[in-house]
Amino acid sequence: xxxxxxxxxxxxxxxxxxxxxxxxxxxxxxxxxxxxxxxxxxxxxxxxxxxxxxxxxxxxxxxxxxxxxxxxxxxxxxxxxxxxxxxxxxxxxxxxxxxxxxxxxxxxxxxxxxxxxxxxxxxxxxxxxxxxxxxxxxxxxxxxxxxxxxxxxxxxxxxxxxxxxxxxxxxxxxxxxxxxxxxxxxxxxxxxxxxxxxxxxxxxxxxxxxxxxxxxxxxxxxxxxxxxxxxxxxxxxxxxxxxxxxxxxxxxxxxxxxxxxxxxxxxxxxxxxxxxxxxxxxxxxxxxxxxxxxxxxxxxxxxxxxxxxxxxxxxxxxxxxxxxxxxxxxxxxxxxxxxxxxxxxxxxxxxxxxxxxxxxxxxxxxxxxxxxxxxxxxxxxxxxxxxxxxxxxxxxxxxxxxxxxxxx
Amino acid sequence: xxxxxxxxxxxxxxxxxxxxxxxxxxxxxxxxxxxxxxxxxxxxxxxxxxxxxxxxxxxxxxxxxxxxxxxxxxxxxxxxxxxxxxxxxxxxxxxxxxxxxxxxxxxxxxxxxxxxxxxxxxxxxxxxxxxxxxxxxxxxxxxxxxxxxxxxxxxxxxxxxxx
Numbered sequence: 001x002x003x004x005x006x007x008x009x010x011x012x013x014x015x016x017x018x019x020x021x022x023x024x025x026x027x028x029x030x031x032x033x034x035x036x037x038x039x040x041x042x043x044x045x046x047x048x049x050x051x052x053x054x055x056x057x058x059x060x061x062x063x064x065x066x067x068x069x070x071x072x073x074x075x076x077x078x079x080x081x082x083x084x085x086x087x088x089x090x091x092x093x094x095x096x097x098x099x100x101x102x103x104x105x106x107x108x109x110x111x112x113x114x115x116x117x118x119x120x121x122x123x124x125x126x127x128x129x130x131x132x133x134x135x136x137x138x139x140x141x142x143x144x145x146x147x148x149x150x151x152x153x154x155x156x157x158x159x160x161x162x163x164x165x166x167x168x169x170x171x172x173x174x175x176x177x178x179x180x181x182x183x184x185x186x187x188x189x190x191x192x193x194x195x196x197x198x199x200x201x202x203x204x205x206x207x208x209x210x211x212x213x214x215x216x217x218x219x220x221x222x223x224x225x226x227x228x229x230x231x232x233x234x235x236x237x238x239x240x241x242x243x244x245x246x247x248x249x250x251x252x253x254x255x256x257x258x259x260x261x262x263x264x265x266x267x268x269x270x271x272x273x274x275x276x277x278x279x280x281x282x283x284x285x286x287x288x289x290x291x292x293x294x295x296x297x298x299x300x301x302x303x304x305x306x307x308x309x310x311x312x313x314x315x316x317x318x319x320x321x322x323x324x325x326x327x328x329x330x331x332x333x334x335x336x337x338x339x340x341x342x343x344x345x346x347x348x349x350x351x352x353x354x355x356x357x358x359x360x361x362x363x364x365x366x367x368x369x370x371x372x373x374x375x376x377x378x379x380x381x382x383x384x385x386x387x388x389x390x391x392x393x394x395x396x397x398x399x400x401x402x403x404x405x406x407x408x
Numbered sequence: 409x410x411x412x413x414x415x416x417x418x419x420x421x422x423x424x425x426x427x428x429x430x431x432x433x434x435x436x437x438x439x440x441x442x443x444x445x446x447x448x449x450x451x452x453x454x455x456x457x458x459x460x461x462x463x464x465x466x467x468x469x470x471x472x473x474x475x476x477x478x479x480x481x482x483x484x485x486x487x488x489x490x491x492x493x494x495x496x497x498x499x500x501x502x503x504x505x506x507x508x509x510x511x512x513x514x515x516x517x518x519x520x521x522x523x524x525x526x527x528x529x530x531x532x533x534x535x536x537x538x539x540x541x542x543x544x545x546x547x548x549x550x551x552x553x554x555x556x557x558x559x560x561x562x563x564x565x566x567x568x569x570x571x
Contacts, residue, residue, distance in 0.1 A: 025412055
């Protein structure tokens with residue numbers, strides 16, 4: 001059977017002629033080149049997807065100074081509120097922000113410069129004040145953080161109700177806390193002075209206090225005097241300018257007398273002129289209350305601005321503004337921190353403000369909350385992102401395989 | 409010798425034999441030409457890898473390509489109801505009857521038949537070439553012969569009696 005069938009099949013097959021197609025070789029080689037190019041592209045695509053996913057996954061969080069958390073720390077992009085127990089060991093390391101918690105009636109709070117954690121601290125002799133006393137007496141910070149965030153100064157004393165319903169504050173010393181060692185020291189008040197109306201630090205490491213002077217005329221508001229106290233020696237001396245004085249002593253930003261919204265911020269200069277720095281009208285159409293915090297450099301003031309409803313940023317926030325003694329071409333105005341607690345005393349380690357590079361995208365603060373979270377590329381949870389990346393890679397490879405089989 | 413000239417030499421030497429096998433596989437002269445050309449293009453594409461034994465590669469490509477083409481065309485194939493109908497008695501010769509009966513086989517059955525009774529491969533070699541088991545080759549070969557007997561009873565002498 002097989003022989004017969006094979007013969008018949010052979011005879012049948014011989015009816016087929018063969019005419020070679022001279023283009024077969026060229027077509028095959030072209031297909032080979034296309035295949036190699038497609039394979040190369042597929043490999044590049046897969047490597048790009050994997051490398052991109054990896055880069056996004058391990059990308060460092062956007063941070064403030066120098067693009068990363070520097071050893072000295074950074075100012076947080078949102079100043080948090082404490083949720084842990086009160087800390088009595090004051091060796092917490094450098095702080096970026098110090099404020100007095102309005103909600104808990106005068107509880108001092110420090111924000112760690114390196115972790116961004118807000119800590120409620122137990123400061124010795126810190127005056128226990130109610131909200132009315134705080135608002136009525138102080139016109140600037142009284143819990144003052146040094147420019148480098150290492151030291152803390154405040155008036156040590158207590159509130160006294162000499163007349164029923166009227167609280168006055170009795171201050172006996174200034175206390176300075178070293179936040180690295182946890183040690184504290186006491187400094188005498190400048191001669192003839194009492195409770196200050198504001199406390200701050202000078203750029204060269206002295207404590208600056210604004211105090212009420214003598215009442216020269218009955219019914220007139222007392223003058224405001226400014227003193228500096230050397231924390232190393234305890235020596236004190238008067239200053240020509242009140243408020244927060246810039247490095248070099250040429251200009252200062254006085255603390256406001258009351259919480260009235262202004263459209264221009266007053267400054268004092270050593271020459272006796274008192275220039276104004278107008279607030280951007282488009283940001284604050286109804287003005288804002290401005291309280292100086294410190295100087296980031298010779299002419300860049302850090303200030304707390306409390307803006308009314310209808311402003312570009314409503315409520316309290318921190319800003320940077322150029323002092324009016326500089327030419328108009330150098331003026332700048334930057335929002336530094338939007339999330340600021342409602343407090344009567346806010347102090348910032350101004351040395352943590354990075355030097356401005358003149359570009360608006362420059363990151364000035366650090367998002368500590370984001371640093372604690374696992375990276376979320378494009379807002380997608382990391383594990384989900386990796387899964388989607390792998391699925392996308394497989395889909396790309398399957399599509400390429402289909403194209404390969406379909407057209408090559 | 410360059411790759412191109414070696415390829416041309418191979419095509420010139422083995423092209424007619426490949427075309428004959430292709431015709432038995434497809435049952436159609438035009439499809440057979442296309443099948444050979446497609447397999448030769450694939451051979452040119454992978455020439456560096458197969459140049460030591462290109463014919464085996466081209467034949468294997470034809471077997472699989474033919475089945476793959478059939479899968480794409482199968483919805484245009486004759487309905488199963490008429491599939492087992494006897495070939496018209498108007499066919500004058502045994503060869504024409506065999507040709508028409510072969511067309512009624514499935515591509516797998518036809519391929520197995522060609523490999524076993526035209527290429528003279530053993531069941532094991534056929535199984536290795538098609539990537540299936542020897543049992544499957546045996547089964548498909550028996551089914552193919554059985555169908556030929558049904559389709560063309562006059563080919564009984566050619567394909568042998570049913571066992």
